[in-house]
Amino acid sequence: MFTIWRHPRPRGAEGRCIGGRTDLPVDPRKAKRLAHRIRAHARRHALPREVVTSPLARAADVGRWLKRWGFAWRVDPALAEMDFGRWDGQPWSAIPVHEFDRWMADFCGFDFDGGESLTALLARAAAWQPPCALAVGHGGWITARHWRGGAAPTASSWPPPPGYGRPTASAPSAA
Template sequence: MSQALLHAWRHPRPEGAGGLCVGARTDLPVDRRRAKRLAHRIRQQARRERLPRVVATSPLQRCAAVGRWLRRWGWEHRIDADLIELDFGEWDGQPWASVSRDAVDAWCANFAHHAPGGGETLDHLLHRAAAWRASGAYCVVTHGGWMLARAWMQQRPGERPTASQWPAAPAYGSRMAWPLV
């Protein structure tokens, strides 16, 4: 018997995000057609894998919109704040161009333990993503940072990344899967 997997999808591309630092405090909408398309893909994956019709999403619109489509189709939709993106503090929602180079350099110099914009440290996000338990939901719609943190902790649990080691964000609507722990 194969091991059960947690399937995590990154939300669809949010509207109005271009050039902005988008984290936990920036609640941007997504086009409803994009949300519906991703919900269809999740439903198809769940059918193939014979997964329960339960989805957990971040409370932010860009994730919850997908969950609402699935709920319309008879799924249970759970909203879970532990699936939220990194909190960039005062940077959140601001144009990246307005964040000083010195502030970004300070974060990169102590990447795992510095709280960008006074928000949340990457170390906190790593622990939050690693500690998340499915509770019957094998499908989640979350954020790129959460997905990368979960992947990091699955692959390199005792290590903390440097800025140069941190991978690029997954594409909008893409899926990652890991063994449930």
């Protein structure tokens, strides 16, 4: 088992499509607060002082705090958020309706014109092998990792991501 925590709420994300190409900062106090919670979790469960994070600042800043407190910290690009291609970083209101229609017509296969399809994200998340018991990542990646729908997801069956700063326990995938 490992526990992956969603990063703290990033600054500047409101109303924007934020994925793996848009590296937003987090409030340093929120990163430190989440690092404290992860450190307490590790103590409570007698876990090794090791953590792996996405390379994006909103996750990596938590890893930096843990490293200051003696944790071994690794960065793994496989934990990055889904790449929304041309949409990444754009205001949702600036994305034309016909583009959303294209996505809904091919919910799993649409690659956002040069980004990553949901099918690719599901495969990347399922194939990831945790190097330790603690990780910090992103809502879309975590949701993909925990997808257990059997059939391919649809827009209506895709669950919401976990809350910012929330932990999710998971068994290692048998990729």
